[in-house]
Amino acid sequence: MDPSWKVCPVCIAPLAGWLVALKEDGSVEKSYTIHEGKSFIGSAVDCEIRILNAGLARQHAYLSVFDNECSLVDLGNGTPVKVNKIDSVKTLLIDGDILLLGDKQFKIKLL
Numbered sequence: 001m002d003p004s005w006k007v008c009p010v011c012i013a014p015l016a017g018w019l020v021a022l023k024e025d026g027s028v029e030k031s032y033t034i035h036e037g038k039s040f041i042g043s044a045v046d047c048e049i050r051i052l053n054a055g056l057a058r059q060h061a062y063l064s065v066f067d068n069e070c071s072l073v074d075l076g077n078g079t080p081v082k083v084n085k086i087d088s089v090k091t092l093l094i095d096g097d098i099l100l101l102g103d104k105q106f107k108i109k110l111l
Helices: none
Strands: 015-022 028-035 037-042 061-066 069-074 090-093 098-101 104-110
Touching: 015 061, 028 037, 028 061, 028 104
Parallel strands: none
Antiparallel strands: 015 028, 015 104, 037 061, 061 069, 069 090, 098 104
């Protein structure tokens, strides 16, 4: 998806940013779009952000974006979520935060 778009062309939901999977050297592996509302993260097919091969539970956590605030909530299934190397159950995120979900590192990019 082009970074200049404000609305997802598939689901017509307002775009809020991206969850960017990082390789071990810090370069970008893959990016996932984040829309306003609640987006579940996990390995299940019903998750809005489906991440395979990272040691995630079927529904591991969710991102909540409302009124220009983004928070991450760990659902307590499997490996704890870490934000900026701190274990976290619910955390308010800002642009550039580094998340550890399962055994993968991600960077949050918010509009």
